[in-house]
Amino acid sequence: xxxxxxxxxxxxxxxxxxxxxxxxxxxxxxxxxxxxxxxxxxxxxxxxxxxxxxxxxxxxxxxxxxxxxxxxxxxxxxxxxxxxxxxxxxxxxxxxxxxxxxxxxxxxxxxxxxxxxxxxxxxxxxxxxxxxxxxxxxxxxxxxxxxxxxxxxxxxxxxxxxxxxxxxxxxxxxxxxxxxxxxxxxxxxxxxxxxxxxxxxxxxxxxxxxxxxxxxxxxxxxxxxxxxxxxxxxxxxxxxxxxxxxxxxxxxxxxxxxxxxxxxxxxxxxxxxxxxxxxxxxxxxxxxxxxxxxxxxxxxxxxxxxxxxxxxxxxxxxxxxxxxxxxxxxxxxxxxxxxxxxxxxxxxxxxxxxxxxxxxxxxxxx
Amino acid sequence: xxxxxxxxxxxxxxxxxxxxxxxxxxxxxxxxxxxxxxxxxxxxxxxxxxxxxxxxxxxxxxxxxxxxxxxxxxxxxxxxxxxxxxxxxxxxxxxxxxxxxxxxxxxxxxxxxxxxxxxxxxxxxxxxxxxxxxxxxxxxxxxxxxxxxxx
Numbered sequence: 001x002x003x004x005x006x007x008x009x010x011x012x013x014x015x016x017x018x019x020x021x022x023x024x025x026x027x028x029x030x031x032x033x034x035x036x037x038x039x040x041x042x043x044x045x046x047x048x049x050x051x052x053x054x055x056x057x058x059x060x061x062x063x064x065x066x067x068x069x070x071x072x073x074x075x076x077x078x079x080x081x082x083x084x085x086x087x088x089x090x091x092x093x094x095x096x097x098x099x100x101x102x103x104x105x106x107x108x109x110x111x112x113x114x115x116x117x118x119x120x121x122x123x124x125x126x127x128x129x130x131x132x133x134x135x136x137x138x139x140x141x142x143x144x145x146x147x148x149x150x151x152x153x154x155x156x157x158x159x160x161x162x163x164x165x166x167x168x169x170x171x172x173x174x175x176x177x178x179x180x181x182x183x184x185x186x187x188x189x190x191x192x193x194x195x196x197x198x199x200x201x202x203x204x205x206x207x208x209x210x211x212x213x214x215x216x217x218x219x220x221x222x223x224x225x226x227x228x229x230x231x232x233x234x235x236x237x238x239x240x241x242x243x244x245x246x247x248x249x250x251x252x253x254x255x256x257x258x259x260x261x262x263x264x265x266x267x268x269x270x271x272x273x274x275x276x277x278x279x280x281x282x283x284x285x286x287x288x289x290x291x292x293x294x295x296x297x298x299x300x301x302x303x304x305x306x307x308x309x310x311x312x313x314x315x316x317x318x319x320x321x322x323x324x325x326x327x328x329x330x331x332x333x334x335x336x337x338x339x340x341x342x343x344x345x346x347x348x349x350x351x352x353x354x355x356x357x358x359x360x361x362x363x364x365x366x
Numbered sequence: 367x368x369x370x371x372x373x374x375x376x377x378x379x380x381x382x383x384x385x386x387x388x389x390x391x392x393x394x395x396x397x398x399x400x401x402x403x404x405x406x407x408x409x410x411x412x413x414x415x416x417x418x419x420x421x422x423x424x425x426x427x428x429x430x431x432x433x434x435x436x437x438x439x440x441x442x443x444x445x446x447x448x449x450x451x452x453x454x455x456x457x458x459x460x461x462x463x464x465x466x467x468x469x470x471x472x473x474x475x476x477x478x479x480x481x482x483x484x485x486x487x488x489x490x491x492x493x494x495x496x497x498x499x500x501x502x503x504x505x506x507x508x509x510x511x512x513x514x515x516x517x
Contacts, residue, residue, distance in 0.1 A: 183382075186385070186473070186474050187382065187384045187385070189474065189476075190384040190385050190387070190388035191384060193388050193391075193392075193477055194384075194387060194388055194391060196477075197391050197395070209477070212476065212477075213476070216474055216476065219474055220474075223455075245502070246474065248502045249472060249475070249476075249479050249501075249502040249503040250474075250475065250476030250478055250479040250503065251476075251478050251479070251502075253501070253502065254499040254500050254501050254502050255499055
């Protein structure tokens with residue numbers, strides 16, 4: 001059959017001529033609940049319903065025919081969905097909507113309603129055809145899934161908040177520890193200084209002074225650690241900046257001009273102390289040898305990360321070192337060698353003419 | 367501004383005993399005299415009027431919940447000719463007008479750092495303007511530095 005002639009089938013129903021019509025028989029017998037309403041009569045009453053619809057609604061045919069479909073609605077039916085149906089009927093359009101309906105016994109079911117106008121040859125609406133489907137299970141299942149999802153989301157939110165609070169507490173605690181360590185290192189510095197004052201021998205006092213600088217450098221490491229937002233990371237760049245200011249400040253030398261260009265270089269906090277001490281040795285050594293006896297000068301400090309390698313260079317414009325044996329002697333040399341090895345760093349001395357450049361490089365995660 | 371002659375009479379306000387001892391030794395090594403030490407605002411308030419220090423080094427965080435800014439106000443109200451230098455690990459927390467104080471020394475300080483600051487301050491107080499270069503460990507308050515320009 002030509003699809004364009006489909007409407008003739010429903011058209012025939014108007015004439016109650018469908019008893020022997022196989023299509024009308026199908027509509028009567030199908031398991032899908034269906035009704036037909038007549039908009040030409042007052043209040044658009046139901047003029048036909050099939051058995052499946054009686055079964056779904058729990059009403060007898062006599063209770064159904066002649067009534068408007070709204071008798072299926074109840075107190076919890078969504079008013080907005082009902083308004084949408086009215087609008088579709090008024091506009092002569094079809095509509096699909098899930099609606100909460102009430103059976104005769106008062107129980108509810110979710111009705112997947114599909115409503116469409118049936119037009120005559122002149123295009124005027126003759127009937128509305130509505131098919132219903134009980135989708136209560138599907139709707140309840142969806143609601144249950146949505147509720148479960150919301151519950152999981154609430155739980156995740158709760159756990160995230162807990163974890164965040166725990167992390168904040170841990171950060172606060174570690175910052176407090178680092179603060180105390182720094183204060184204790186400052187006190188150790190004072191103790192050493194008070195002791196140094198009683199030592200007459202300038203060479204011994206000098207060594208104690210160098211020891212003090214190392215303690216001060218460690219204090220700077222811990223100052224950086226408690227000022228850091230991320231307790232697992234240590235910003236070597238910012239540390240170099242701090243250390244240079246502290247060491248130059250401690251030297252009381254305002255005649256050394258510092259040119260600083262440092263980037264953020266994050267490394268694991270566990271490497272902080274070793275790197276800090278290496279940098280301190282290199283820096284104090286550069287100041288001692290680059291600007292002896294109050295010689296003024298310029299100190300260039302650069303720290304760059306990226307490309308998987310960090311590079312810190314410290315350049316003085318002093319008299320230069322004997323490149324055959326550039327390492328400072330004694331404990332300083334040993335500290336640089338052993339501690340740089342510990343953190344996988346490479347320390348090189350270069351003739352920068354004028355002066356000396358020390359380059360400390362080590363792998364970082366890029 | 368009045369001119370003072372060394373040795374200066376110095377007050378140390380610091381709640382950490384070791385740091386106070388450390389500073390006292392360095393002040394004395396610079397040829398000055400410690401007239402009193404205090405750990406809190408209450409200690410400073412309890413000092414006799416005759417203490418009248420020429421110079422006070424004042425830590426910002428002090429004992430018994432008191433702070434150096436209040437000590438600074440108290441000293442200025444009581445001994446208005448005293449020069450006040452803050453000593454702090456957080457120089458950034460000092461207000462722009464220094465609360466009327468004359469400078470700041472950043473913690474941690476070394477012996478060299480404090481001694482050169484002491485030398486510079488002595489010049490600024492006794493024989494302004496200071497002729498030695500400003501040590502990195504010391505920062506003069508803007509008003510104090512300006513007073514040198516007009517002498």
